[in-house]
Amino acid sequence: MPDTTTLTGVPFDRKPFTSLLKRRFFFTEAFEIYREGTNIKKGSKGLYDYGPPGCALQANIVEAWREHFVLEEDMLELDCTMLTPEEVFKTSGHVEKFADWMCKDTVNGDLLRADHLVESVLEARLEGDKRAREAREVEATRLDDSTKQEYDEILAKIDNYDGPELGELINRFDIRNLNGNNPVHPPIPFNLMFKTSTGPDAAVPAYLRPETAQGQFVNFRKLLEYNENQMPFASASIGKAFRNEIAPRSGLLRVREFLLAEIEHFVDPDGGKKHKRFEEVRDVELRLLDRDTQLAGKKDLRSMTIGEAVEQCIVDNETLGYFLARVKLFLQKLGIRLEKLRFRQHLANEMAHYATDCWDAELLTSYGWIECVGCADRSAYDLTVHAKRTGVPLVVCEPRTEPLRVEEWQTMLDKGKLEPLLREDTEAVEEVVAALSQIALEPAATTLAEEGEITLHLSASIPDITLGSELITISNVTRVEHIREYTPNVIEPSFGIGRILYSLLEHVYWHREGDVAREVLSLPPSIAPTKVLLVPLSAQPAFRPILHTLSRKLRALGISNRIDDSSATLGKRYARNDELGTPFGVTVDFESVRDGSVTLRERDSTRQVRASQEEIVDAIVRMVTGTEVWEEVEGRLPAFGVA
Amino acid sequence: MPDTTTLTGVPFDRKPFTSLLKRRFFFTEAFEIYREGTNIKKGSKGLYDYGPPGCALQANIVEAWREHFVLEEDMLELDCTMLTPEEVFKTSGHVEKFADWMCKDTVNGDLLRADHLVESVLEARLEGDKRAREAREVEATRLDDSTKQEYDEILAKIDNYDGPELGELINRFDIRNLNGNNPVHPPIPFNLMFKTSTGPDAAVPAYLRPETAQGQFVNFRKLLEYNENQMPFASASIGKAFRNEIAPRSGLLRVREFLLAEIEHFVDPDGGKKHKRFEEVRDVELRLLDRDTQLAGKKDLRSMTIGEAVEQCIVDNETLGYFLARVKLFLQKLGIRLEKLRFRQHLANEMAHYATDCWDAELLTSYGWIECVGCADRSAYDLTVHAKRTGVPLVVCEPRTEPLRVEEWQTMLDKGKLEPLLREDTEAVEEVVAALSQIALEPAATTLAEEGEITLHLSASIPDITLGSELITISNVTRVEHIREYTPNVIEPSFGIGRILYSLLEHVYWHREGDVAREVLSLPPSIAPTKVLLVPLSAQPAFRPILHTLSRKLRALGISNRIDDSSATLGKRYARNDELGTPFGVTVDFESVRDGSVTLRERDSTRQVRASQEEIVDAIVRMVTGTEVWEEVEGRLPAFGVA
Known part of the structure; x- marks a missing residue:
């Protein structure tokens, strides 16, 4: 197990950590009662269910992702089927190579x-x-x-x-x-793909998708049309994918069914794959482990801005670089500890068959460095193979601002004269002439001009035919192209949500000084499953209406909260919620009944302030939405005695 | 095709409607380019992808569902795997009967x-x-x-x-x-289940779940623990399920992969399945088609409150009734037309093998009445079979307020005397005695008291054995039970999100009077994919900063919006967004540059008001969150000339 430390510098211990996650039902092995009671152990490994806090945490990460990427850049979100006909994965290469x-x-x-x-x-x-x-x-x-x-x-x-x-x-x-x-x-x-068949006759093979990407590629034509033919643009998809791992291990890190959030950014391959918002991220610092360093058998990280990395060609282009920087900013927002984040370039044989370059965002966990986000340059691979297989063009047609003048050789046959002369060979001659390349046409034109005739080789079974300049002309013409047609390249940032979720939990886990039993998950307020715990000081009935009013108010503001009026001590109720990562606690006491004030406790410091319900609700909203931090709230509201 | 009419009373025409949904990329047949270009038609039917507006509409429906059900009642949300070992579905009966x-x-x-x-x-x-x-x-x-x-x-x-x-x-x-x-x-x-296998040796069969319910049932023990042993409670799950339909048809209505949102409400079967919030819905009116009416070959609907329906035993119990009423309120919130909603009771043979009663919320579409929500009483079926198969008890243990006194017969053997006497038969005697029922024990006690001995039949191979009262005593004792143990019953409201989405689109589709080409989707503001269209009157550069400021402001308030600065006429840009169901349009013109005011257009009426940007943004927020309606906004802000 690599040496990792918690937020307080104490060595991370996976055993109590895992025990906490199971005890608080962040997740569980799927079909746990069947593992206990029957012999289905085999083959059911690598499947996990999320309980209420895990499910809420996952939803909040997905929501943050949608905001940070999809909404911020007007990406076109799709929801595509998981069941996929075999033909599609034959084309994409997955049947042969995945x-x-x-x-x-x-x-x-x-x-x-x-x-x-x-x-x-x-x-x-x-x-x-x-x-x-x-x-x-x-x-x-x-x-x-x-x-x-x-x-x-x-x-x-x-x-x-x-x-x-x-x-x-x-x-x-x-x-x-x-x-x-x-x-x-x-x-x-x-x-690694799960196979099944669709329809009643069992002869139509299909697979469960191992990535959401193909659904986006096969819809490219409709996406481009929806985007009113504007380039570049990105599509995005959030959904489950499946990989039949040979030997699942490492808990949530290597599983057979998992949530993927994927972006396919379609970009014109000409012009160096510039990105119009690159300036906004140019100064973002990243820690890189490039290909050459790894091939030298080393693991040293190089710290530099993404601007420098692209300038020095360590990262291939601006678009890829833009997304690497945006990925870092996203992970930071979730609460990932930056000293446990690095970007590692794939080695040549390691890359998926469709990728030309790939950088992984890796997070350090007790299982080592874990690939959590892959940023691959898939070039034009996927669109090209699908277009070829289906005959449906998956290209962008753009009017050229400057029409393109193409000089080229053109041939013309005088069919009226040819046909009576050649009869059934006419067609063969036409085909051969049409197939002549520009390179072959140039000397042919010279020969025709100099000798007045050229000789064509048709096939082994037909004698060569000589055509005079009364039958064929070869002329140099200038064609003007007003439309440019190209197959876009694809930059694909692909997020393994389960891996990010698990790594994040390791990063934010710690215990209070001197007491390993007082464990805390320091999830940021915006990401935490529940934002507020509402507790009455005692079972006094007068507290109840205040609690319910607060709960309704917070809910109307979109702030998830939970009332705990169990008989456990205040300390125990707070300890349980520290384990759930609930950042705020509001206590209702006798003072509240008298003057309407309540106390607000912050999870990490355990310090408290006291103010009116309106002020406390307002402070919570500001901290959850990120417009204020606890230290500021503490600075402006009166402190309340020790927790 | 049944006769259905649009909001304006005109007959509904499915052809232009479907064409609109495809043109605006609400959805598309999955792998469309493969249908055109290859021969994969067979077996790939019944699979649909949602494009950007369909995907956003689906997300908004799911969000409304989560708010209306999960958050409102503190349900415990789970995210369980779709891949499920065969053993689980053997137990649940799906392998044999689904x-x-x-x-x-x-x-x-x-x-x-x-x-x-x-x-x-x-x-x-x-x-x-x-x-x-x-x-x-x-x-x-x-x-x-x-x-x-x-x-x-x-x-x-x-x-x-x-x-x-x-x-x-x-x-x-x-x-x-x-x-x-x-x-x-x-x-x-x-x-109807899709079969696959997990793990590398191909011998471990698994299925794709046809419902999310089993994942919730097998986690019952952990859910109850998470809920601190409090009953009743509900779990909920939103996720994809799969059914290998024999012949998919009716577009989005009968598909092979679909989004389900399911609630499993666990309730004590004793006490008539009361619901503590039933009073809140008692007066909700429903239109019912009960079992007896159908068996009489009729289709007449009976309109009554859910209170009456439960009193008259048309709906079996309060909990089932509570959910039927809540389902109606939910569908109403989405914009479903109530005259196209009915609740139909399942016939006996129609019910799934696990159900004891079932009511469907059916929506009238051009394909007829479509089951969109099923409310089944699954009794204790699922928990019982899983507990039996795994040996893991799936029960609730509650302290009794009044201890229960149970009178019963107990036997006692004097092992010290028995063993030297019976040797290897001792164990057989013990087993037979332990297996004696209460009914058998009563006469045995009488015989023993009267005759001083009883004769036991052990097995065909061992002679009967007679035991005297020095070896066995049978006494009548009173046992006091402090704990009550029971298997909860389950009421399951199960929502087919795709079917609701499609039916909703049919319900809100219409065209402006006298012009079939001017089509509108009157989706409620809270559900519409995009809330606001921002349009500049012309390409004038001075308009741009105002548009971008408005867009950022709205986004920060969580209001999705889109700028359309294409060169199309204002009318065309609005028409496109009427087709997308965008409820509001804001136009920036020369006046806006001068005094900061903008116009706000409402989709259905096409009427407009004019006010400052702050007032317009505020009005939009109020209408999207449902605190104000257009007529009120129109009443308080000055009208603006005709669109």
């Missing part, structure tokens, strides 16, 4: 993901070596230095090996299944 | 849904008869009166026939495939 490499244990039949097998065995050996050195054991139990270095270098680029290369590593280092130490068969590809 | 009856054409192999086949053939014959009578044709081409009446009665309860009954109807009336007039094979059941 696979992981899998090894089978030769003895117990375990099915293992090949790169994870190599990774875990080498890491285990390095770990063993480290312990041996610390314990000053004999040399024989240690790795020699060159092996150690080799392992480190392999691990630094583990994502870059294809199946045969992984097979070689397995042979070379005698890598075996950690469960039982048996050898494994060579890696074979395993397609 | 099927439609299907007939195969004996000649061309067409696969037909049996009830739809019978329905369409009988309807076609009735239609033919009607036309023959109108044309005063000879008697031979008409149906005789008793046949006609029989057809009407069958159609009134078409949903009530099972497979063998449909088979009989097909034989009796010589019903054939309308496509080719061939006879069909007898109906066979066809399971």
Whole structure:
């Protein structure tokens, strides 16, 4: 487990953290009672359900995403089907290439993901070596230095090996299944899409989409029309996608069904993929791990502005750079800790088959650096293959501001004279002439001008035919193009919402000094599942109407809140809500009945202020919508005794 | 096609309506370019994508639903996986029973849904008869009166026939495939769930959920715990579900992938399923089509308050009644036309296998009355079967206010004396004694008291054993139960969002008087995809900053808006937005540059007012949030010349 620390600098401990998330029903393994009571364990791994706080947190992240990206830039949101006919994924290349490499244990039949097998065995050996050195054991139990270095270098680029290369590593280092130490068969590809069939006759194969992107691409023509033919523009989609992982692991991080939020930004490939709002983000600082650094077996991060990164061609173009910066700003808004964020460039073999460049936003968690957002340049790949397969043009036609003058050679046959002469060969001649390239036409024109005739080769079965200049003319003409036709390129920022949600929870988890049992989730007010806890000091009936009025007022303002009038102590009720990440608590007491004032408690500091209900509601709204922070509220409203 | 009329009383015409929805990209058949360019037509039917306005409309309906139900009643929202292990659906009964009856054409192999086949053939014959009578044709081409009446009665309860009954109807009336007039094979059941498998070894079957409900049921224990053991409570879930329809048809109304919003309200079955907020809805009027009316072959609606319906036992209980009334209020809020809403009770054979009672909210469309919301009483069915299968108790344990005193017979064996006597038979005796019922124990106690011994029959292979009163005692004791344990019943309102969305669009569609080309969608401001269209009077650059300021202001207030500065005429730009259902238009003109005022146009009346930007923005916010209506705004702000 990598060493990560909580907000207070204490080492992060995953066990109590996971226990909190399950206890408070942020999520649970799906079909948990079936795992306990039956033997469905197999194959049901990698499926998780979100309980009420997890579900609300997810909804708030999605809402923030929609605001930050879709609304901010007038993106065209779509909702496309998950069921997808096989033909579509044959075209996109997913049927052939969307696979992981899998090894089978030769003895117990375990099915293992090949790169994870190599990774875990080498890491285990390095770990063993480290312990041996610390314990000053004999040399024989240690790795020699060159092996150690080799392992480190392999691990630094583990994502870059294809199946045969992984097979070689397995042979070379005698890598075996950690469960039982048996050898494994060579890696074979395993397609990650779930297959089913549609309709009653079972013969029509379909897949569950592994990404939302294809639904957006096949709708490109309608999107462009809806956008009144204006370029560039982006579409966006939020929805579930499915990948049949060989061996799901790492909790919410590698699952078989997950929520994706994807943007497809369609851009003219000419003109260097500039972005008109790039200036707004030019000075945003990013921490980058580029391709060259990784290939050198290193992991050093380079801190620089996105402006510098694009200038130095570390990031290929402005549009890609614009989105990297916007991704950082989005993650920051959610409460991601920036020292646990980096942008890593994909290695060549690691990229999906459709990508020409790709940068991942990775978040540091107790499972290591986790890819949470992928920003891929898919070039014109998808639109091109779908257009080719369906015959439907997926292009942009733009009037040229300056008409384009194209000089070219044109041929003309005198059909009236040709036909009586050539009879059934006429058509063959026409075809051959039409197929002559510009390069072939130039010397042909010269020959025709100089010799008055040219000779055409038709096919092996027909003798060559010679045409005189009374039958054919080849002339140099200037054609004027008023319309420019091109296939847009696509920049795709793709967000794994579940991974972001889990990493965020790790980032905001801590416990109060000196008491590991007093755990807190410091989620920002805008993202927290519930914003306000309303508590009566005691079971006194006079408190009830005040609580309900407050609750209705807050709800009308769109502020989610919960009344806790259970018999638990005030401290226990607040502790429960610290665990749920509820940022504010309002207490109603005898004073409230007398003068209408209430206290407002802030989760992280546990400090309180006291003011009228109107002032407190107003302060909460301002903090939830981000127009004020707690320190400002504390500065202007009177403090209230210790919590 | 049933006769339905638009808001202006003109007959509804589906053709221009559908053309509008496709033209404005509310939705499209999924993979449209593949339908044009390849042969994937088969099996890809029944899949639709929502374009930007459809997607926004769907999001607004979902948001209204969440507010009206989830937030209003503190329901516990879950997000559960769609992939579901086979074992779960075996338990719930879906693997065996979630099927439609299907007939195969004996000649061309067409696969037909049996009830739809019978329905369409009988309807076609009735239609033919009607036309023959109108044309005063000879008697031979008409149906005789008793046949006609029989057809009407069958159609009134078409949903009530099972497979063998449909088979009989097909034989009796010589019903054939309308496509080719061939006879069909007898109906066979066809399971509607999509099947796949999870994990790399392909041997672990799973299904795509056909409803979200099971995910909520299997999480019952955690939900109850999260709710701190308080009953009653409801969970809710919004997500996609899948049904492999035999023959998708009717556009968005019968599709293979659709958005469901489902509530599972868990209630104590004792005490008549009262609802504590029933008083709030008691006087809500509903139009009901109950079971008895349908079985009598009739379709008359009975108008009454839900209070009366529950009193008269037409609707079984308060909780079910409460939700029927709340459903009506919700649909009204969306803009559904109440004269096109009815509640129809399911017939016995029509109900899903898990339901004991069910009422559908049906909406009248050009396809007839369409089930859009189902309110089923699932009793304790689901929790009981899952608990039995997994061995995990899914019950509520409540402390009794009054301890319950239970008188019962108890047995006691003197093991110290028994064992030396019976040796290996001891265990068998213990088991038999433990299994004795209360009914068997009473006479046994009498025998033991009177004769001093009783004889036990153990099994066929062991001789009967006689025990004296020194070995066994049977005594009448009073046990006090402090805890009550019960399995909750479930009332389930289940909303087909796509069907509601489509029906709503039919309800709000009309065209301006005398001009079929000037079409309008009168969606309520809170539901409309875009709230405000911002238009400059001309391309004058001075208008631009005003438009952008207005746009930013509205966006910050959560009001979606769009600037249209295209070169089309003002009339054309407004017409386009009438078709998109945009309720308000703001025009910026020369006057705006001079004094800051702008005009506000209302979609349905096309009337306009003029005021300062602040006043106009304020009026828009009030109308979108429902605190003011257009007529009030018109009453207090100065009118502006004709549009």
